[in-house]
Amino acid sequence: MKHHIVLSMIFFIVLSGVSEITFAQGGMFAAATGNTTFSSETPMENINAENKKTQVLLNTATNELAIRMNMRDFVFPNKLMQEHFNENYIESDKYPNGTFSGKLDQAIDYSKDGTYDASATGSFTIHGVSKTRTIKGKMKIEGGKINLTSNFEVALTDHKIDVPQIVFVKIAQSIKVKAEYTLSPYKK
């Protein structure tokens, strides 16, 4: 009985060790810089915010892509708006992160430098509400680095973000998001 436990523990350790190795060999790339900006544009007022701490992981072996950001890291020029964004709209105490978890739709030859049109399909989550989306963008491979850029829109109603009538500041129903990530080989 005891032997079995010891044996299985050894098995577990070996197993996890092996998977760590394959994980590393898979060609993992992580964001050295991760900029996500969004803008709400209305005839009345344009509001911009920027998150420079976006984290990205891309597994070039499996084409899996994960993006994660802390909603509190969005910086607004107007601090009152930043407070309202966190307190009233995104509710970052309750829903601290925005994430994307999915797979690239195209097979890409990472060994060749070049610019490719690419898209990724997966689960996009903000304000605690997930949507399956295909997000289009561009991928540029240059000198062992991968540059990802994308422009897409997020509808507030898709993620149950309320804009009350009483608010004087005008907020667009659809928010434009711009992502720009430079990935380099991931070292643990």
Next chain:
Amino acid sequence: MKALRPAIIFIFAATTLHAQNDLLGELSKLDSNSSAPVQATFKSTRIINGHSVETVKKNHMDFRISHRFGRLNSGSYELYGLDQATLRLGFEYGLTDDLMIGAGRSTEQKAFDFFGKYRLIKQSTGAKEIPVSVTLFGSAAIRTVRPVTEEELARSFQNKLTYVYQALIARKFSERLSLQITPTYLYRNLPDLEGDKRGLFSLGLGGRLKLSKRVSVNAEYFWAARDKNSTLPYYDSMALGVDIDTGGHVFQLHFTNSLGMIEKQFIGETTGSWGKGDVHYGFNISRTFSFDKKSKRTK
């Protein structure tokens, strides 16, 4: 077979552990476990009359218009106080995210006030947890009302000055509830009434309870440490109100027994009594402007 069961469980556990080891899980491990300051303990730099721990952020200006009307018990002839209005206009500016300065002019005593306020400690969650926020506040005020009585004529410039020192200590207990305790020391170079002391200690208690994302109920009480046998006609200041945040503006509507809107007046010279119905309706309107250069960027 029975003996094999633990082994099977272990292997099963191992595989489920690995199933969770996806990319997103890997990313969450990268999260810096740094502490994050708690935001928005109060909606405004004032709870009602008194200051809150909040400061105006860097390069932002808060323009404040505050009104107190006459007493509710002044009868229909005065339209229950609405015929008499006193005002304070204030310009308040953030030098850094934690340090702000401000100046104001009150109808009452035609007083000018100047203050500085510094957020010393920020309540934080995370790796380094800090239970409370502490802000230091200091102000000087001068009355400029023209002297009429002989006593007033004899007042030197020095004797028109008053000073206030406060330590604002607040905690946001939950999304809805924030409480503040405010030890205060007031120093008048020459008190208004004979028999009043120059120095006055006071302890303020204040809080807010959010009813919705944009509306909260606020309450405030300043206990002043006067002699028990004092015959001075002064009462402790108490106020009850509502904050309405419209994004850009904060409207504060309230009832208070104090007419003055600066510390020296509402802590030291409140002559109204709630019990007698000497209650003033009032409001503060706060409008914040950003002078951050980046906000001019259109794209």
